[in-house]
Amino acid sequence: MEKIKTLQRILDESDKIVFFTGAGVSTESGIPDFRSVDGLYSQKYQYPPEAIISHSFYKYNPQEFYRFYKDRMIYPDAKPNMAHIKMAELESKGKAIGVITQNIDGLHQAAGSKNVYELHGSIHRNYCTKCHRFYDLDYIINSEGIPHCSCGGIIKPDVVLYEEGLDDATLYGAIGAIRQADCMVIAGTSLVVYPAAGLVNYFRGKYLVLINLSATSQDSAADLLIKAKVGEVFEKIVVQ
Ligand code: CNA
Numbered sequence: 001m002e003k004i005k006t007l008q009r010i011l012d013e014s015d016k017i018v019f020f021t022g023a024g025v026s027t028e029s030g031i032p033d034f035r036s037v038d039g040l041y042s043q044k045y046q047y048p049p050e051a052i053i054s055h056s057f058y059k060y061n062p063q064e065f066y067r068f069y070k071d072r073m074i075y076p077d078a079k080p081n082m083a084h085i086k087m088a089e090l091e092s093k094g095k096a097i098g099v100i101t102q103n104i105d106g107l108h109q110a111a112g113s114k115n116v117y118e119l120h121g122s123i124h125r126n127y128c129t130k131c132h133r134f135y136d137l138d139y140i141i142n143s144e145g146i147p148h149c150s151c152g153g154i155i156k157p158d159v160v161l162y163e164e165g166l167d168d169a170t171l172y173g174a175i176g177a178i179r180q181a182d183c184m185v186i187a188g189t190s191l192v193v194y195p196a197a198g199l200v201n202y203f204r205g206k207y208l209v210l211i212n213l214s215a216t217s218q219d220s221a222a223d224l225l226i227k228a229k230v231g232e233v234f235e236k237i238v239v240q
Contacts, residue, residue: 014183017096024188028081028231054162081231084111089239100174117174125158183207191216
């Protein structure tokens with residue numbers, strides 16, 4: 001409880017808060033994080049998730065890629081939880097400058113956040129690899145097996161797979177936001193996926209807050225470390 005009070009004070013004092021989020025921010029919305037996926041995986045899939053969601057796997061085994069992707073990466077009924085909602089409210093009140101997320105679920109935008117840097121893309125955007133026509137998530141969900149465009153090309157989700165680079169504009173936008181922030185709240189991420197995790201090192205502001213259930217490499221650097229469920233923490237935060 002004392003830590004929640006400290007978080008409230010830090011948020012009240014700060015004018016340029018930036019959030020840096022990972023899969024743990026969406027577990028309370030019913031979307032499993034990566035490690036939970038790993039546990040489930042062994043019964044149904046022949047390869048570890050990291051291998052399946054790599055560029056080479058997508059290229060050479062799109063059938064199996066899409067089987068895993070549709071089954072384990074898409075949660076169309078998931079709704080934002082209090083973490084997404086309070087982060088969006090802080091932005092609409094002019095206190096937060098944006099959210100940098102490794103998530104691909106679109107829940108920050110669903111909660112109302114406007115300035116979202118999606119480092120790893122989004123399940124909501126999909127493109128034909130041949131003619132570049134855009135397709136929404138429903139089209140992917142309703143397709144049988146590998147989704148194809150009307151031109152015959154394969155449709156690829158606008159999601160950054162392992163072995164693929166991050167979008168330059170998104171990456172530099174995220175670095176710019178971190179550099180001007182006076183408070184950075186890292187939440188629900190194991191901080192093991194690079195280059196995303198390395199962005200934390202650009203922070204030069206006053207308060208580094210870390211909210212995560214398990215230990216991370218940045219725990220000792222944090223001004224405030226909260227080991228609790230991020231949705232439950234933000235539920236207690238008052239946005240004024
Ligand atoms: P991760 O490596 O799975 O780490 C998640 C972290 O969140 C862990 O350290 C957990 O202890 C912690 N955690 C889980 N639930 C909570 C909670 N309620 N409150 C606080 N902490 C919690 O995931 P990362 O995001 O760090 O990075 C790995 C990949 C997983 C990223 O590239 C993501 O794109 C990818 N991913 C995204 C989603 C999504 O979009 N929702 C889901 C699964 C995986």
